[in-house]
Amino acid sequence: MNDSLITDVNCSEEQIIEMSSEQDLEEDTKENHCQLQYCANCNSSFFQEGGEKSCPVCGAQVDDISASALEETIVFDNLDARVPVVPPFSSEEADPIIGTDLHVYQCQSLIGRGGMGMVYLATHRDLGRQCALKILLPRLAERDPDYVERFFHEGRAVATLNHPNIVTAHAIGEARGYRFLEMELVAGRALSHIIREDGPLNPLHATSLIAQIASGLGTAHMKGIIHQDLKLENILLTSSGVPKIADFGLAKRINADDQLYSHESLAGTPNFMAPELFQGSPATATSDIYSLGVCFFVLLTGQLPHRGQDFNSLIQEVTSKPTPSVRELCPHISLEIAECVSLMLDKSPANRFQNGFMAAQFLNAVLGQVKNIEAMLFEAFGRNKNVSWKRKGLQYILEVKQSGKRKQTVFIERSDHQMHERLLLIYSTCCDAQPEYYEEALRLNSEISHGGISIREVDGKTKFVMIDTFPRSTVDAEDIRKSVMAVAQHADEIEQQLTGHDLH
Numbered sequence: 001m002n003d004s005l006i007t008d009v010n011c012s013e014e015q016i017i018e019m020s021s022e023q024d025l026e027e028d029t030k031e032n033h034c035q036l037q038y039c040a041n042c043n044s045s046f047f048q049e050g051g052e053k054s055c056p057v058c059g060a061q062v063d064d065i066s067a068s069a070l071e072e073t074i075v076f077d078n079l080d081a082r083v084p085v086v087p088p089f090s091s092e093e094a095d096p097i098i099g100t101d102l103h104v105y106q107c108q109s110l111i112g113r114g115g116m117g118m119v120y121l122a123t124h125r126d127l128g129r130q131c132a133l134k135i136l137l138p139r140l141a142e143r144d145p146d147y148v149e150r151f152f153h154e155g156r157a158v159a160t161l162n163h164p165n166i167v168t169a170h171a172i173g174e175a176r177g178y179r180f181l182e183m184e185l186v187a188g189r190a191l192s193h194i195i196r197e198d199g200p201l202n203p204l205h206a207t208s209l210i211a212q213i214a215s216g217l218g219t220a221h222m223k224g225i226i227h228q229d230l231k232l233e234n235i236l237l238t239s240s241g242v243p244k245i246a247d248f249g250l251a252k253r254i255n256a257d258d259q260l261y262s263h264e265s266l267a268g269t270p271n272f273m274a275p276e277l278f279q280g281s282p283a284t285a286t287s288d289i290y291s292l293g294v295c296f297f298v299l300l301t302g303q304l305p306h307r308g309q310d311f312n313s314l315i316q317e318v319t320s321k322p323t324p325s326v327r328e329l330c331p332h333i334s335l336e337i338a339e340c341v342s343l344m345l346d347k348s349p350a351n352r353f354q355n356g357f358m359a360a361q362f363l364n365a366v367l368g369q370v371k372n373i374e375a376m377l378f379e380a381f382g383r384n385k386n387v388s389w390k391r392k393g394l395q396y397i398l399e400v401k402q403s404g405k406r407k408q409t410v411f412i413e414r415s416d417h418q419m420h421e422r423l424l425l426i427y428s429t430c431c432d433a434q435p436e437y438y439e440e441a442l443r444l445n446s447e448i449s450h451g452g453i454s455i456r457e458v459d460g461k462t463k464f465v466m467i468d469t470f471p472r473s474t475v476d477a478e479d480i481r482k483s484v485m486a487v488a489q490h491a492d493e494i495e496q497q498l499t500g501h502d503l504h
Helices: 013-020 022-031 138-143 146-159 191-198 203-222 285-301 311-320 335-344 356-381 435-446 477-499
Strands: 034-039 044-049 105-114 117-124 129-136 169-175 178-183 186-190 235-238 243-245 387-392 395-401 407-414 423-432 452-458 461-471
Touching (some): 105 129, 117 178, 129 146, 146 169, 146 178, 191 235, 191 285, 203 235, 203 335, 203 356, 285 335, 285 356, 356 387, 356 477, 423 477, 435 477
Antiparallel strands (some): 034 044, 117 129, 129 178, 387 395, 407 423
């Protein structure tokens, strides 16, 4: 379990304490004849049946390493070394913090555990406020003094950040030999848990969450702070659906004076790390953007963009293999959303969004474009009983009633141009494009003031269509209303004059 400052909104405090009990966890493991395993490739902890050697999350081969013996965020001093963390308490020891007072905090239960220490549900006695108290345990500090520096570095980094999509740090200090960091208590689940339990998200929902996370990252980047370990485990979703970035334990300041975060060592979670980091480049805002792109990819598809059977094969995949398209895996995802994912996961840092704010602006523009078509249809035809519509993939299909019990089908879709050049196409089929109709079609086309007749492939057949186009960035509900009604009317009239039928 990582340093998630989190409680499940569906659990009582007693249930949280029960679930956090390592004794219960060990008993459950024995009873089910499986072992709690750890995957160094994707930082997942999971129960593994005997004989199984692959991670169910990323597919990598799993060493016989207990999850409790490794820290959640892996730090590599070289590509072949893994740094184990001594468990904070042996199974025979009672937790010396639960049920005691630490400084002004009453510590109630253990709710999180990770590479930087333990996280407790606590109450601030003076303020009567519940909080998440992250504690760096003395054993870790004694083993590696750098832990203390990194712990206080996290406190200083997070304390400078004030954003609705970042977990707030309230205080940092030391008492009874324990270094602690008081954090905002977030009631909800980590996005990693949501994906494991519920599967991929609706593309609009996923894009909205990533846009908010990008905004939070932007605030950190503007202050010269890089997260360095952004992943779904470190993004918490509140009970009201607001995503919050947690665990700045590996965060670094750009051009920091200290050498604690020298890029000679490789820090982060392998499956979420940018390719340039494996090649020795220092972490930057653009490497955070790559990590955000991996999160986006998983939210949309339910799987990681790159998988490897071991660490070296993962490096090979990330650095040299093309990233799969989200639309190949999920064809219903829009071109705009797929374009965002592709930009974030570009192998070259120069081609990615350069910071969180740039990513947020682009994502919000996409959200506006994707959402607005449906919103504009409601605005244009919400009370019009003669027009009904449905969505089929990326296309909207409208049925428009005409006089004399005739009707006409109108299609609305986006062109395949680059985003800044993209058009909204509004068209309706007139009839088959037969040679005997050409002369009359040209004559009719000269009389039409709104839109025009064109030849287009529809369902594999060559058709005359009445078509109108608008720049996607400027079209509004009134444009759509006028165009749909005019295109439907003209297409129906042309069909009637050329064929005498009402087929479309």
